[in-house]
Amino acid sequence: MFSKQFSRTLHTTLCYCKNVKLKNFKGKGASSAQWLTRQLSDPYVDKAKMMNYRCRSAFKLVEMDDRFKFLSPGQIVIDCGAAPGSWTQVAVKRVNADNSKENAPFGTVISIDKQQIYPIMGATILGNSDFTTASTQDKIKTLLENKKVDTVLSDMAPNATGVKDMDDENIINLCYSVLRFAVLVSNIDATLVVKLWQSNYTKTLENDMLHFYKTVKTVKPQASRSDSAEIFLLAREFKGLKCS
Ligand SMILES: C[S@@+](CC[C@H](N)C(=O)[O-])C[C@H]1O[C@@H](n2cnc3c(N)ncnc32)[C@H](O)[C@@H]1O
Structure with a gap:
């Protein structure tokens, strides 16, 4: 202190x-x-300090959820690429995972990152865990105890190499790994939010998401720096997996 x-x-x-x-x-x-x-x-840096968020990224999720209202008390949320933890802080409050809203249903937030994540009251933390590995995904499934997920969030970003093609491919691979996982664990009508850098792969990913979700929207929150290629794809109303 x-x-x-x-x-x-x-x-x-x-x-x-x-x-x-x-x-x-x-x-x-x-x-x-x-x-x-x-x-x-940067006004968001000050605002994050004032509101005790671990970083300014919090406002990207705040803004997307204020606008599209996909988080609500009682939900189960998976937060991929969660360190240092500001999206988790927002999600915990919005789904009431810390039980701070007495008369509202109690939610769950499971947060995963390759890096360490310092504890956040109400969240279950899987730090030092690579989301793309089978062992991490098995751990998440065990924590879920066969319950289905309402919202999967991914703010994951690989370390930038500076080689645009390579960076675009690396982040898209993370997005597909989240999409593959989300379709296996999500409730009907669930939401998926993935971060990516705008590239030649964006349209293909969007079309692939549309196989599983009724709508997919491209969102650029104001808190996302205008000079960054970062965008988010917001997929709503998971259709479920059809067994043929
Ligand atoms: C932009 S930061 C996330 C910020 C976070 N949403 C917040 O609000 O605090 C991106 C994170 O993705 C994580 N990441 C990248 N690849 C990952 C992977 N394969 N598995 C888990 N986390 C990963 C990085 O370690 C990094 O902490």
């Missing part, structure tokens, strides 16, 4: 820095200086 004095100094320094264009960021590359300048002038 920081002392009050240290927190105050840090706050004052950050407020001061916000008004300063970083020119000479000695010892750091230009991209670090750009990153810091952008962080300091």
Whole structure:
């Protein structure tokens, strides 16, 4: 825990820095200086701190759910690529997984990431777990105890290599791994949200999702930086798997 004095100094320094264009960021590359300048002038970074979200990404989910209303108390949600945990924080509240809404049904959130995720009250955390592996997916299924899922979220992103074709292929592979899992564990009428970078693969993924979901919409929340190729595909009303 920081002392009050240290927190105050840090706050004052950050407020001061916000008004300063970083020119000479000695010892750091230009991209670090750009990153810091952008962080300091980003209203979502401040808002996330104020609302105790672990990162600004929270507002992408908040905005999508405020607009399309797919999360509600009592639901079972899987959050793939959950670290550091801001989507999980939002999902826990919206499905009442922390039982903070006394008269509302109690939901479940299972959060998975390759990295460690520090505990979030109300969520079941699978940290240090690669979602694409059979062992992680088996663990999720065990936790589900044969119950079906209402919403599958994926904000997963691979480490960018800088080679566009490779990066596009890597993120699309993550999307397909989520889609394959979602169709096996989802309730009829369930929702799937996947993050990807706009590319030549987008339309094919959208069409593949339409085999399983009645609608698929492309969404670019305001909290998603305009200079980023990031988009989300929101698939609604899972049709179920037809056995022939
Ligand atoms: C943009 S961050 C997610 C931010 C998160 N939604 C939040 O609000 O805190 C993307 C995450 O995807 C995770 N990731 C990438 N590939 C993964 C994989 N195969 N399995 C699990 N997590 C993965 C990364 O470790 C990273 O933490």
